[in-house]
Amino acid sequence: MNALDREIIPENESQRLAAVRRHEILDTPPDGSFDRVTAMAARRFDVPISIISIVDHDRIWFKSHHGVGVEEIGRDPGLCASAILSNEAHVLVDASIDPRSLANPLVAGDFGLRFYAGVPLQTSDGFNLGTLCVIDKVPRPIEQDQIDDLKDLASLVVDQLELRLAARTAIAHAELMAREIDHRVMNSLQFVSGLLTMQSGGPASKGDASTRLKEAATRVAAVARVHRNFYSSDTEKASCLTFLTRLCGDLSDICGVAVEVSGDEGMVPTTLIQPIGLLTNELVTNAAKHGAGKINVIYRVKGDRHELSVCDQGPGVPADFDLAKSEGLGMKVVRVLAKQLGGGVQVMPNPNGRGACFQVAFAI
Incomplete structure (x- = not known):
């Protein structure tokens, strides 16, 4: 100049x-x-x-x-x-x-x-x-x-x-969203692959091939259900409570039981929505199968600690139940997803009366 x-x-x-x-x-x-x-x-x-x-x-x-x-x-x-x-x-x-x-x-x-x-x-x-x-x-x-x-x-x-x-x-945003979708699809396929591997490795006494294939298909469908109820936004975080309310509305119709969602708003990174949704799907489906009465899904936020609880009004878990040693595919899936979130799973009596609560706690 x-x-x-x-x-x-x-x-x-x-x-x-x-x-x-x-x-x-x-x-x-x-x-x-x-x-x-x-x-x-x-x-x-x-x-x-x-x-x-x-x-x-x-x-x-x-x-x-x-x-x-x-x-x-x-x-x-x-x-x-x-x-x-x-x-x-x-x-x-x-x-x-x-x-x-x-x-x-x-x-x-x-x-x-x-x-x-x-x-x-x-x-x-x-x-x-x-x-x-x-x-x-x-x-x-x-x-x-x-x-x-x-x-x-x-x-x-x-x-x-x-x-x-x-x-x-707009083009840059579309390209970013395309990469994000590719990433989510890859994660979903990896989860499905792992799920089928766990399914194929189970003991033969747990059911014939047709039954086991049906169980695998049901869980694969859960992946699609989680995606359908998660509407991506331009932000990096999403309301977990809003997502869980939509997802559990679907699960209530599928399982034929009342599923009530409550708790805190819980803004979480969108990358965690899939494992949270799949965990909820597994625990609600398990509660509908083995429990009784209304199912409560509670999401609590305490500082950086997030807690997802699914409680039923059934007979509760057996006194000798050990989640860490459970060979059932459902509990294996729950443990894998909780580990993916960097958290752990606890089983406890329903604090509001009869039944059991499964609680997954993780930090964000």
Whole structure:
């Protein structure tokens, strides 16, 4: 930058330059939509030159330059560099006698600029990226309705820039979501693979091949059920209580028992939703099969400790029941999922009366 005066540096220059970078417009190829705007501006003002400029940290780059072959100039005061300092039009009816522009090389040099009217390209969040300007080599007056037209044309330029930014953001978000979906599908397939491996390794006395295959299919269906009830959001965390309420509504219909969900909101990383959902599915299904009465699903948050409890009103677990040694596939699945969460499982009597409670505790 050649002797850049402090007076042409906006107070929010670092944020403004960040906005320029965010729009990814600098040094891009010519574009017909922008060239049409500069052509319209030149016709409206009956001038030979119209430019869409982007003010970089040390230069003024031309996205469209109707009537002139130059693609960029230095960031000298008096013209575009000064025009971005205000939200109003920057007008020089005779630059050769205007103190704001006397030192600008385009005015003082061979180019001989005399008339300049520019309006800032202001984004929706208030940053002036550059200008739409019209230029002539002879002095000329300007009317307010012409300035209003120039502002309208500048708004069209900004609309194009922001639509393109929104499109790039949407594409990037879609790509991120696609990777996230791929990751979840891979995790689900790995879980299904592990589930089938556990199923195939069970003792033959636990049932014939048809029965065991049906049990495996039921658990595989649970993976789909968990996904169906989890609606992904743009955030990295989701309400566990909301998710469990939807999931248990499905389970209530499938198992034919009342399932009541209560507790704390429990915002958890979306990566933990699947194991929490599969745990809930397994424990509710187990309670419906071996317990009785209403099933209560409670989700509690105590600092960074999260607790998922599933309680039934049945006869309770046998006195000699040892979860760690249980060979049943359901309990194996529960132990694997609890380990995936980095937590552990406890079995205890239902504190509200008859029945048993399975509680999984983990830290976030």
